[in-house]
Amino acid sequence: MVRNVASLLPELEDQDFYLLSGIEQGMRFSEWVQREKLPKFSGLTPEEVEYRLERCLKRGFVEKKTIQYEGYTLQFEGYDVLALHALVERDTISEFGAPLGVGKESDVYEVRSYKPLALKYHREGYTNFREIHKERDYTADRDHVSWMYTARKAAEREYEILEGMYPDVSVPRPIDQNRHAIVMEKVDGVELSRTKLEESQVTGVIELLFSEIAGAYEAGYVHADMSEYNVFVNEEGVTVFDWPQAVPTDHENATEFLRRDVKNVVGYFRRKYPQVVPELEVDDVAASIAEGTFDSLD
Secondary structure: OOOOOHHHHHHOOHHHHHHHHHHHHHOOOOOOEEHHHHHHHHOOOHHHHHHHHHHHHHOOOEEEEEOOOEEEEEOHHHHHHHHHHHHHHOOOOOEEEEEEEEOOOEEEEEEEOOOEEEEEEEOOOOOOHHHHHHHOHHHOOOOOOOHHHHHHHHHHHHHHHHHHHOOOOOOOOEEEEEOOEEEEEOOOOEEHHHOOOOHHHHHHHHHHHHHHHHHHHHHOEEOOOOOOOOEEEEOOEEEEOOOOOOEEOOOOOHHHHHHHHHHHHHHHHHHHOOOOOOOOOHHHHHHHHHHOOOOOOO
């Protein structure tokens, strides 16, 4: 798990960010940035670089490695603090709160500005970026990728998709994005996997989910990873989140992904509420969504 660096932000000075940004720039060319190149990348003197390196190493923002040369690379904590600093400077967020969820591919925290918001750090590629690289379209055109590139592209991709769907589809409202971080409206509710519905509510919630899948399809996207773990349920309805792996509807496998999303929804409700789930043909539901004719389960 990546440490929460928000509490360290007040300790840092502009020159610390210059150094971290310089290492970030150098990592575009090599995973380990030569120390001799850091003055050029950061705009700092060699003496200032030495002092700032000590500060950043102490705080776990960077890692040092001696190979054929003395090299430095950003840790996720260093990348987090760069993104967080940028969002604070833009007045997107003013306070940092408690974690809302920590997963394999993202960490989400409550933050505040004029209202409660959610800050999502993408972690794609932190431990398995080679596998992510093979699976995700946003890295498929590059032979060599780093965890930093993979996470940033995931955030950019998800933010673009949210902007393309909100408010017509019930997704978190996108607020801002920097590097691998997205700020979005905080969604109140309970994750579907932890929700206990009344029998009379089950069919209605299934219909709501299919309506959102249909709305996303009409907006040009297939979620491609629908499950009970990326849906919030509240009194107002459902909200679908986690969209970085979504594919456009003209993707060669869009029909297959749409059918899988529908199958996942039906499978979950059949397992949890076997006595009340209506008879559903996955292929028929997926076809009606793709054709733009889905209305209800009646």
